[in-house]
Amino acid sequence: MELDDRQWSQIGDETVEHLARLIRFDTTNPPGNETPAALYLKQVFEREGFEEMQLLESAPRRGNLIVRLRGDGSKRPLLLSAHLDVVPAEPEHWTYPPFSGAVAEGMVWGRGTLDMKHMAAMSLMVLLLAKRQGLPLKRDLIFAAVADEEMAFDYGSRWLVENHPDLLRAEYALSELGGMLSPMAGRRVYPIQVAEKGVCWLRMRAHGQAGHGAVPHEDNAVVHLARALARIGDGRRMPIHVTPVAATYIRTLAATLPRAQGLLLRGLLSHRLAPLVLRRLPREQRGDLRALLCNTVTPTRLQAGVKTNVIPCEAEAELDCRLLPGQMPEDAMREILAIAGPAVELGPLKVSPGVEFDSHTELFELLKRTLVAHDPAALPVPYMVAAATDARQWARLGMTVYGFTPGQPPEGHQVMRLIHGHDERIPVSSLHFGVRVLYDVVREFCC
Ligand SMILES: [Zn+2]
Structure with missing residues (x-):
């Protein structure tokens, strides 16, 4: 009935x-x-x-x-x-x-x-x-x-x-x-999750020379680490990888938009254009789209030193890194090190592949x-969280x-x-x- x-x-x-x-x-x-x-x-x-x-x-x-x-x-x-x-x-x-x-x-x-x-x-x-x-x-x-x-x-x-x-x-x-x-872009989008990113938590470590805090020197582990983290920043420099689920999402959405807007959005499918397109999009859309297109990395924990007047020889950060489907932890670590520079080393803390x-x-x-x-x-589209x-x-x-x-x-x-x-x-x-x-x-x- x-x-x-x-x-x-x-x-x-x-x-x-x-x-x-x-x-x-x-x-x-x-x-x-x-x-x-x-x-x-x-x-x-x-x-x-x-x-x-x-x-x-x-x-x-x-x-x-x-x-x-x-x-x-x-x-x-x-x-x-x-x-x-x-x-x-x-x-x-x-x-x-x-x-x-x-x-x-x-x-x-x-x-x-x-x-x-x-x-x-x-x-x-x-x-x-x-x-x-x-x-x-x-x-x-x-x-x-x-x-x-x-x-x-x-x-x-x-x-x-x-x-x-x-x-x-x-x-x-x-x-x-x-x-x-x-x-999204004025369309009634209903994302349906078909994929999930992998988890790859990392430890970043910098080394330097120990010494007295009263005498600054140029080989300070805390400073090396801080510089590397600043370069990673908000993750803007991580390279673009277009996965099948991202391509379907972007093409489906672009096809319903006026020509100029659709073309702009399709630019996300190009490694060369994507960073420029991301910069032109409203801030609230940028983060989600970057997560759809990149392995992401976010510094979340910091640790160094035991006393204010002692320069530690080691400083550590933990990074929350998320992998696109098909990407391995080594791939993301290579990308992060290329941005962070040679003063730090990286190792995995916890890895769980995406689906x-x-x-x-x-x-x-x-x-x-x-x-x-x-x-x-409604515009239902496959999506990755x-x-x-x-x-x-x-x-x-x-x-x-x-x-x-x-x-x-x-x-x-x-x-x-x-x-x-x-x-x-x-x-x-x-x-x-x-x-x-x-x-x-x-x-x-x-x-
Ligand atoms: Zn929940």
């Missing part, structure tokens, strides 16, 4: 209520403490007659909930996943307290409303609806609400993949980040089609994972600033839109 607009409005409100409830569980990681939130979800599923679910604790209070709605088994499962932990908030900077789940000014406010309890609330609703409507599923529909995405996956997706793979195994998964309207999924699939086409059905001006998500763990089980948490924030709602920032909030209207899009995708793909 088709649901009408009045019913969808109620379903949207129900989604808002569940999200507000989830926000009120403080799942700041560390320490996480996800079990009460997972238990809340479990109780909702139980009330609606779901039978197949497991609440698994990887450690005390680190709860993961896996729920399965059976299909006839003729096709392989679809997994919807969301992490329940959130990053810390500084309440003094918030309009409404970060764990209040306040619904005000047309928004749900709180830490996790965009990253990513909204997906937990929408997925919950989609499973409830699939059951209430009695959808004739060909695939099992699995929902995983997991712990510990914001630290290292150790108590969440990584632990589940290594200890309970059979509960999760699916052909496809939908998780963060993507499917949310983010206007890239095929976007030429029936599911990807369906995601695009469904967005356009709900927003005729710079951060690491649970997708890289699900990939280890052979799943194709897309970042798809559909939403439609209004103009000026800076999603990427609010995620991990102050006053994180999601418009109520965006949740109403998102749950409907997600349900349509699931119904068409699983039935």
Whole structure:
């Protein structure tokens, strides 16, 4: 039976209520403490007659909930996943307290409303609806609400993949980040994540001569290191590499723009022109596009010296470097050293390769089609995110994972600033839109 607009409005409100409830569980990681939130979800599923679910604790209070709605088994499962932990908030900077789940000014406010309890609330609703409507599923529909995405996956997706793979195994998964309207050059762009950059944290070290702080000399490790870091600066000098996902993103967007603007954007595909084009783009677009086209490097920690009047013989910095798909740590280290100069040496601290999924699939086409059905001006494009998500763990089980948490924030709602920032909030209207899009995708793909 088709649901009408009045019913969808109620379903949207129900989604808002569940999200507000989830926000009120403080799942700041560390320490996480996800079990009460997972238990809340479990109780909702139980009330609606779901039978197949497991609440698994990887450690005390680190709860993961896996729920399965059976299909006839003729096709392989679809997994919807969301992490329940959130990053810390500084309440003094918030309009409404970060764990209040306040619904005000047309928004749900709180830490996790965009990253990513909204997906937990929408997925919950989609499973409830699939059951209430009695959808004739060909695939099992699995929902995983997991712990510990914001630290290292150790108590969440990584632990589940290594200890309970059979509960999760699916052909496809939908998780963060993507499917949310983010206007670009006046177009209604909906990036859908198909790739994630690799992580390559580095240690940079400079050596010099020890000595007395009262007698400056020219071989000071602190100064060598500072000069090298200043040259790296904001990463503007890292070379351009055009990966297939970046090329598709830029070409798709450029094709919809007026000729002159389109040509300018296509300049990003040229190693020679890209740095000039980047300089001409608005600042808020520049960072994202540079991350799409370059291995990036950001100095984040510094350490040197034991006493103010002692010149240390060594100074160290830690760098957060992110690799494009296909790039190795040695490639990025070579690029960084070429900019930083010969006075420093580099070594890896932690490396985790990126992932890239095929976007030429029936599911990807369906995601695009469904967005356009709900927003005729939508321009869905495959996209690569710079951060690491649970997708890289699900990939280890052979799943194709897309970042798809559909939403439609209004103009000026800076999603990427609010995620991990102050006053994180999601418009109520965006949740109403998102749950409907997600349900349509699931119904068409699983039935
Ligand atoms: Zn997240």
